[in-house]
Amino acid sequence: MIETPYLLFLGDAPDQLAAKVAQGIKDWRPEFAVGQFRMEGCKADMKLTDMTLEEAKAAGAKTLVIGVANRGGIISPAWKKVLVAALEEGFDLASGLHNLLRDEPDLVAVAEACGRTLHDVRIPSVKYPIANGVKRTGKRCLAVGTDCSVGKMYTALCVEKEMRARGMDADFRATGQTGILITGDGVPLDAVIADFMAGSIEYLTPDNDPNHWDIIEGQGSLFHVSYSGVTMALVHGGQPDALIVCHEPTRDHMRGLPGYRLPSLTAVRDMALTLAQVANPACVVVGYAINTQHMAEDEAKAYLASVEADLGLPATDPFRFGAGKLVDALEAI
Amino acid sequence: MIETPYLLFLGDAPDQLAAKVAQGIKDWRPEFAVGQFRMEGCKADMKLTDMTLEEAKAAGAKTLVIGVANRGGIISPAWKKVLVAALEEGFDLASGLHNLLRDEPDLVAVAEACGRTLHDVRIPSVKYPIANGVKRTGKRCLAVGTDCSVGKMYTALCVEKEMRARGMDADFRATGQTGILITGDGVPLDAVIADFMAGSIEYLTPDNDPNHWDIIEGQGSLFHVSYSGVTMALVHGGQPDALIVCHEPTRDHMRGLPGYRLPSLTAVRDMALTLAQVANPACVVVGYAINTQHMAEDEAKAYLASVEADLGLPATDPFRFGAGKLVDALEAI
Numbered sequence: 102m103i104e105t106p107y108l109l110f111l112g113d114a115p116d117q118l119a120a121k122v123a124q125g126i127k128d129w130r131p132e133f134a135v136g137q138f139r140m141e142g143c144k145a146d147m148k149l150t151d152m153t154l155e156e157a158k159a160a161g162a163k164t165l166v167i168g169v170a171n172r173g174g175i176i177s178p179a180w181k182k183v184l185v186a187a188l189e190e191g192f193d194l195a196s197g198l199h200n201l202l203r204d205e206p207d208l209v210a211v212a213e214a215c216g217r218t219l220h221d222v223r224i225p226s227v228k229y230p231i232a233n234g235v236k237r238t239g240k241r242c243l244a245v246g247t248d249c250s251v252g253k254m255y256t257a258l259c260v261e262k263e264m265r266a267r268g269m270d271a272d273f274r275a276t277g278q279t280g281i282l283i284t285g286d287g288v289p290l291d292a293v294i295a296d297f298m299a300g301s302i303e304y305l306t307p308d309n310d311p312n313h314w315d316i317i318e319g320q321g322s323l324f325h326v327s328y329s330g331v332t333m334a335l336v337h338g339g340q341p342d343a344l345i346v347c348h349e350p351t352r353d354h355m356r357g358l359p360g361y362r363l364p365s366l367t368a369v370r371d372m373a374l375t376l377a378q379v380a381n382p383a384c385v386v387v388g389y390a391i392n393t394q395h396m397a398e399d400e401a402k403a404y405l406a407s408v409e410a411d412l413g414l415p416a417t418d419p420f421r422f423g424a425g426k427l428v429d430a431l432e433a434i
Numbered sequence: 435m436i437e438t439p440y441l442l443f444l445g446d447a448p449d450q451l452a453a454k455v456a457q458g459i460k461d462w463r464p465e466f467a468v469g470q471f472r473m474e475g476c477k478a479d480m481k482l483t484d485m486t487l488e489e490a491k492a493a494g495a496k497t498l499v500i501g502v503a504n505r506g507g508i509i510s511p512a513w514k515k516v517l518v519a520a521l522e523e524g525f526d527l528a529s530g531l532h533n534l535l536r537d538e539p540d541l542v543a544v545a546e547a548c549g550r551t552l553h554d555v556r557i558p559s560v561k562y563p564i565a566n567g568v569k570r571t572g573k574r575c576l577a578v579g580t581d582c583s584v585g586k587m588y589t590a591l592c593v594e595k596e597m598r599a600r601g602m603d604a605d606f607r608a609t610g611q612t613g614i615l616i617t618g619d620g621v622p623l624d625a626v627i628a629d630f631m632a633g634s635i636e637y638l639t640p641d642n643d644p645n646h647w648d649i650i651e652g653q654g655s656l657f658h659v660s661y662s663g664v665t666m667a668l669v670h671g672g673q674p675d676a677l678i679v680c681h682e683p684t685r686d687h688m689r690g691l692p693g694y695r696l697p698s699l700t701a702v703r704d705m706a707l708t709l710a711q712v713a714n715p716a717c718v719v720v721g722y723a724i725n726t727q728h729m730a731e732d733e734a735k736a737y738l739a740s741v742e743a744d745l746g747l748p749a750t751d752p753f754r755f756g757a758g759k760l761v762d763a764l765e766a767i
Contacts, residue, residue, distance in 0.1 A: 232660040234691045295631050296624040298663045326670035326713045327565040330631045333656075334663035358567045364712075372708065379697075380659045 103195045103220050103285040104163035105133045108154070108187075109147060112180050113140045114169040120145035122197060123168025125283045129258045129273075133285070135162040140183065145169065154183075154190040164220070166282055167196040175200045176208075184208060188217045195220035197278035222281040225293055225301070232299035232338050234380060239309030242431060243341035244319035244390065245373045247363045249328060249356040251349040252392035252420065253319035254280050256427075259390075259419035260345070261316045263428045271314040274305050276335065280318045290320055290331055298331065302338030314431065315339075319347065323372050324364040325355055336373060340380045343431055346370050349392040350404060366412060387430035388415035436528045436553050436618040437496035438466045441487070441520075442480060445513050446473045447502040453478035455530060456501025458616045462591045462606075466618070468495040473512065478502065487516075487523040497553070499615055500529040508533045509541075517541060521550045528553035530611035555614040558626055558634070565632035565671050567713060572642030575764060576674035577652035577723065578706045580696045582661060582689040584682040585725035585753070586652035587613055589760075592723075592752035593678070594649045596761045604647040607638050609668065613651045623653055623664055631664065635671030647764065648672075652680065656705050657697040658688055669706060673713045676764055679703050682725040683737055699745060720763035721748035 109123040117124070127134050127147045136152035139145070147168075152160065165187040171177055176184075176198060184194060184202075188211045196202050202219040203209060212219050220226075242260065244253040257273050258280075264271035273280070275287025288301045306315040317339045321328030346369050355361040364372075370386050377384040389408050393401035401418060408416035415426035442456040450457070460467050460480045469485035472478070480501075485493065498520040504510055509517075509531060517527055517535075521544045529535050535552040536542060545552050553559075575593065577586040590606050597604035606613070608620025621634045639648040650672045654661030679702050688694040697705075703719050710717040722741050726734035734751060741749035748759035 234659040234694060236693070291627075291629040293628050294624075295626050295628060295664045295667070296661065298628050299660055323666075323709070324712050326567040327632055328629065329670050329709075329712075330663035330665075330667035331628045332663075333666040334628070337659035337662050340659075360569070361567060361712075375705065376656070376662075379657050379662075379694075 104193055105285050106135045106162055107133050107164050107166045108152060108157035108162040108192065109134055109137045109149065109168040110165050110183065111137055111139045111143050111145045111147070112167070112169045112171070112177070113142045114145035117145045119171065120147070120169045122166070122170070122279050122282050123147050125279050126166065126168065129262070129283050135160045138165070138183065140179065154187055154192070158190055158192070162192065164193040164195050167194070167198060170198065176202065176205055181207065185211050188212050188215050191215070191217070193218040193220060195222065195282060197222045197282050199223065222278050223289055223292055225289055227304065229293060229297040229301035229304050231296060232303050237306070237308045237340060238311060239313040239315065240434065241306055241315045241317060241339055241341045242343040242345065243317045243335055243339045244345050244347050245332065245336065245369060246319055246322045246347040247324065247366065247369050248322050248349065248352060249325055251347045252390060253347045255420050256345060256347050256390040257316045257318045259424040260427055260431070263424040264314060264316070267428065269314065269432070270310060270312055271316055274315050274317045276302070276305070276318045276320050290334065295330070298334035299338030302335055306339060317341065322369070323376070324369065325358070326361070327357060333376070336376045337380045341377055341384055342381060343385055343387045343434060344373050344377060345388055345390050345427055346373065346386060347390045347392070351395045366408065385434070386414065388417070388427045390427065391416055391418050393418040393421055437526055438618050439468045439495055440466050440497050440499045441485060441490035441495040441525065442467055442470045442482065442501040443498050443516065444470055444472045444476050444478045444480070445500070445502045445504070445510070446475045447478035450478045452504065453480070453502045455499070455503070455612050455615050456480050458612050459499065459501065462595070462616050468493045471498070471516065473516065487520055487525070491523055491525070495525065497526040497528050500527070500531060503531065509535065509538055514540065518544050521545050521548050524548070524550070526551040526553060528555065528615060530555045530615055532556065555611050556622055556625055558622055560637065562626060562630040562634035562637050564629060565636050570639070570641045570673060571644060572646040572648065573767065574639055574648045574650060574672055574674045575676040575678065576650045576668055576672045577678050577680050578665065578669070578702060579652055579655045579680040580657065580699065580702050581655050581682065581685060582658055584680045585723060586680045588753050589678060589680050589723040590649045590651045592757040593760055593764070596757040597647060600761065602647065602765070603643060603645055604649055607648050607650045609635070609638070609651045609653050623667065628663070631667030632671030635668055639672060650674065655702070656709070657702065658691070659694070660690065666709065669709045670713045674710055674717055675714060676718055676720045676767055677706050677710060678721055678723050678760055679706065679719060680723045680725070684728045699741065718767070719747065721750070721760045723760065724749055724751050726751040726754055
């Protein structure tokens with residue numbers, strides 16, 4: 102568990118897109134974002150107060166989060182001075198980069214000397230159990246996709262936000278690096294040892310109040326041959342009561358797999374539901390979340406209307422048009 | 435890759451069952467089993483020549499394989515003297531125990547001093563790639579199960595044996611500890627990091643001659659909520675041309691999951707085939723391998739006949755009645 106709130110480190114980000122982790126935190130957990138730290142030449146801006154380390158400390162920030170990815174995912178020497186100073190100032194550090202904080206001897210030495218913690222969210226920090234499949238209390242919703250990177254994390258975060266706005270008891274449960282940094286907690290599922298994947302998701306979504314919803318971030322796709330095993334562990338370990346099928350309609354092949362066409366919405370619906378009902382026979386599909394970012398507004402609305410007409414369930418782009426329809430359906434369960 | 439042939443170490447095995455790894459090697463790779471080493475009180479016997487380390491060395495053995503599991507999977511102090519002496523004699527050591535050879539400082543020190551290798555087959559020794567899904571040459575058959583431990587490894591080994599007896603070009607591909615020790619090579623899939631599971635199976639079953647068959651050992655079950663992600667990686671990473679559905683008819687719940695009934699043969703057939711056709715649209719189910727060890731012979735034969743009548747494909751207990759029917763069906767592909 103990463104201590105909040107955060108100072109968001111934007112470093113020397115070459116553009117706004119390079120700071121998408123910081124953007125995610127700003128968008129979804131603004132209360133965690135005390136301020137931003139930008140180095141000379143930084144081209145990203147979260148429209149937060151620019152702070153020195155001292156100012157951020159005085160404002161209550163506990164952890165400096167590396168909110169930027171540079172080419173190759175490395176920890177740039179230019180950043181080192183700031184990171185060392187942050188540890189000395191009393192911050193923990195958190196990073197989702199491929200190269201780990203713990204593999205930098207200077208950071209390790211300073212963190213030890215100052216009694217601070219280095220959080221590498223790419224690596225599990227927990228010894229997860231093997232899944233036992235025992236029915237848990239509380240409710241769970243899982244986003245499943247036709248492909249990787251079709252908006253499963255944003256869908257889950259939109260649903261959480263809408264539920265909380267309605268006064269419902271809901272928690273987004275992160276299963277990837279960005280989600281973990283946004284919320285400060287979660288399971289880096291793609292880095293878990295095979296035997297413990299489903300168990301890690303049981304651990305992430307334990308018994309809860311009967312009306313509590315875990316909104317579980319999906320990963321991969323049951324139809325993506327590189328990562329389908331990870332998705333399967335979510336479907337069985339998550340024990341979902343409800344599934345939301347996520348899709349990006351303009352893609353012409355599976356991400357990273359030029360020879361593979363995307364499956365249809367009905368194929369994903371039927372496959373995911375059949376498998377989910379092994380762990381939870383009461384599971385239902387509640388609707389479709391369509392990522393329409395590459396479509397004009399009228400085109401997007403026409404597409405959503407056609408999905409609803411063809412498949413008989415609510416369809417929305419939750420980021421663009423709100424998650425209300427999906428939450429209506431979840432509330433009705 | 436473990437150097438063959440082996441001296442099989444039976445230690446102080448309390449009974450024959452405790453030496454099932456040694457039994458597997460003796461049954462399936464008798465040419466790898468130069469002899470056996472038994473300590474005082476050993477109750478297991480592979481009917482191999484009892485040899486001293488010196489005799490086994492003279493007979494050509496390269497690796498001492500720990501062919502016995504003791505309670506808790508630990509490396510017993512009583513064994514240590516023999517293992518150290520074996521390293522000094524010039525043997526490598528190979529083990530599938532939970533406790534690792536490499537975690538025993540005395541063994542590590544002696545192995546280094548003698549230039550020998552410690553093989554812990556529970557741990558991957560390769561940095562596997564992420565699966566790319568590209569169609570590979572050669573043919574592949576995968577055993578899928580209704581549950582864990584229903585005979586998938588024995589089915590695959592029986593099919594390999596029958597194919598080789600017919601002069602076909604076939605290799606059993608091990609995906610678990612016992613299988614790896616039997617053949618000297620393979621992928622310990624349950625210990626692979628999630629993101630690389632399917633890639634490890636692509637690595638295990640690379641391009642091959644058009645008429646070559648990889649007979650891939652299955653793991654878990656698509657319907658076993660603890661391990662289904664592992665099975666999924668086999669179905670997609672293995673890119674099978676043919677599936678054999680394996681089943682044990684007398685079990686009243688899924689292994690380790692008291693609340694879960696076994697799926698039907700048709701449910702497993704349909705689910706596995708639909709998923710396998712994502713990676714290989716030409717995949718077919720060729721038949722059923724039924725583990726009838728808990729059934730009388732007439733009961734077993736009646737059961738097999740009923741499966742064939744109901745499902746329209748060959749059904750056999752390949753260990754009890756031979757794998758001929760299954761290989762007939764595979765040869766016809």
